Amino acid sequence: MKKVEYDLDGKNKLYFFPEYNRFSFNDSNPEIIADYYSDSLVKLRLEISHLCNGRCKYCLVYGNNVEKAEILDVKEFWKYLVSQEWFKNIKKIFIIGGEPLLHFDEISYIIDNFNGKISFSTNGTLITKEMAKKFSESNVKVYISLDGPEFEDNVNRVYTNKEFMYPDIIKGINLLKEYNVKFGIFMVATPETVNRAADMIFKLDEKYSPIRIGYNLPHWTPGYKNNGLAEEFRDVLLDLYKNRKRIKAEIPQLKWRLNPLCEGKVKKFSCGLHTTQTTILPDKSIIRCSKIDNEKDDLKLRVTNELLDKNSPIELAKDTKSDCSKCIALACCGGGCPFDGMKRFNCLTDKRECIITPPLVKMAINNVVEKFKNQEISVPNGLIEPDIINKLLWS
Numbered sequence: 478m479k480k481v482e483y484d485l486d487g488k489n490k491l492y493f494f495p496e497y498n499r500f501s502f503n504d505s506n507p508e509i510i511a512d513y514y515s516d517s518l519v520k521l522r523l524e525i526s527h528l529c530n531g532r533c534k535y536c537l538v539y540g541n542n543v544e545k546a547e548i549l550d551v552k553e554f555w556k557y558l559v560s561q562e563w564f565k566n567i568k569k570i571f572i573i574g575g576e577p578l579l580h581f582d583e584i585s586y587i588i589d590n591f592n593g594k595i596s597f598s599t600n601g602t603l604i605t606k607e608m609a610k611k612f613s614e615s616n617v618k619v620y621i622s623l624d625g626p627e628f629e630d631n632v633n634r635v636y637t638n639k640e641f642m643y644p645d646i647i648k649g650i651n652l653l654k655e656y657n658v659k660f661g662i663f664m665v666a667t668p669e670t671v672n673r674a675a676d677m678i679f680k681l682d683e684k685y686s687p688i689r690i691g692y693n694l695p696h697w698t699p700g701y702k703n704n705g706l707a708e709e710f711r712d713v714l715l716d717l718y719k720n721r722k723r724i725k726a727e728i729p730q731l732k733w734r735l736n737p738l739c740e741g742k743v744k745k746f747s748c749g750l751h752t753t754q755t756t757i758l759p760d761k762s763i764i765r766c767s768k769i770d771n772e773k774d775d776l777k778l779r780v781t782n783e784l785l786d787k788n789s790p791i792e793l794a795k796d797t798k799s800d801c802s803k804c805i806a807l808a809c810c811g812g813g814c815p816f817d818g819m820k821r822f823n824c825l826t827d828k829r830e831c832i833i834t835p836p837l838v839k840m841a842i843n844n845v846v847e848k849f850k851n852q853e854i855s856v857p858n859g860l861i862e863p864d865i866i867n868k869l870l871w872s
């Protein structure tokens with residue numbers, strides 16, 4: 478069993494087992510059963526249409542030219558959906574676009590007819606009082622795309638006529654706040670702003686008090702192939718982790734990567750495209766992911782479920798010569814987005830993960846070790862309950 482050993486005080490030792498995301502106290506060979514996250518289908522990604530009132534410069538939908546005027550007739554399709562056995566297990570619907578708020582009637586219909594969690598991402602420019610009121614009376618979560626707190630951070634976000642969206646996005650956010658709607662902000666890293674991203678996130682957190690601030694690396698698009706943001710993005714996440722007590726909003730990109738460590742669980746895949754989630758397109762087709770299963774690309778033939786299964790870091794680590802087998806982030810990583818992996822590196826792993834996740838996991842583990850060294854933490858010898866690690870990591 479692979480392990481990393483930390484000497485605490487000359488007498489006591491802490492061990493970390495990367496294959497299991499478990500820690501043990503003074504026991505170098507405890508019995509551990511891998512605790513995998515469930516693979517069952519629970520999340521539906523719904524693309525009502527690819528229409529959008531914007532033309533953001535890095536947008537994948539526009540960049541890949543898959544724009545179509547087709548609009549999913551949600552009311553009609555709902556009858557089919559609710560008759561499906563698999564749909565009965567769906568706990569979350571995430572609506573993406575195009576711009577979902579071009580279809581407010583459809584979103585309202587889903588809000589009125591689905592009991593699970595609903596969320597959607599929007600450019601925020603179309604939000605009206607009527608919409609904000611509707612959202613405030615439901616459990617829907619609204620995610621606004623914004624690249625930073627100031628006008629100049631958002632120059633990539635433009636309308637079809639090339640005018641800047643920023644003033645209307647802020648109007649939308651203010652309406653959500655006025656009606657007490659739970660909302661988050663989604664940001665995309667750009668070469669122009671990545672070096673001040675952590676500060677931008679602190680400002681957004683203070684200024685708007687969103688429930689979440691997502692900070693994503695851009696997906697590959699033909700016109701936006703930038704490879705080099707991984708190091709800068711890693712530094713932002715490290716900075717955010719160090720400042721975790723200062724930020725009230727949840728940072729999902731930190732949580733995804735560190736939750737397995739806090740929970741003592743093993744993550745096989747970063748993306749649930751062939752396991753926990755499925756996608757419905759405007760033409761009613763049910764696919765894994767609109768980027769991988771894009772009809773204009775042969776990726777869908779090359780990225781089979783069998784290959785996805787064989788290429789999770791956990792599987793790759795079975796080869797003792799592989800990088801994954803030596804990686805401290807093995808059970809946290811999940812391999813990143815397979816679409817970006819194929820487009821950027823011609824393999825199913827988005828190798829940017831190898832730059833981002835191990836240093837973050839290492840920092841979190843060092844943090845746990847330091848707490849053991851500096852505080853009186855009393856645990857029995859043997860495996861440590863994940864709950865204890867969770868508290869140490871976020872405290």
Ligand code: SF4
Pocket residue numbers: 696748749750765766767768769813814815816817
């Ligand atoms: S493969 Fe990549 S783009 Fe597709 S759903 Fe997964 S993370 Fe998103």
Ligand code: SF4
Pocket residue numbers: 790800801802804805806807808810811812826830831832834835
């Ligand atoms: S970060 Fe890279 S080397 Fe480490 S487990 Fe993930 S894919 Fe493998």
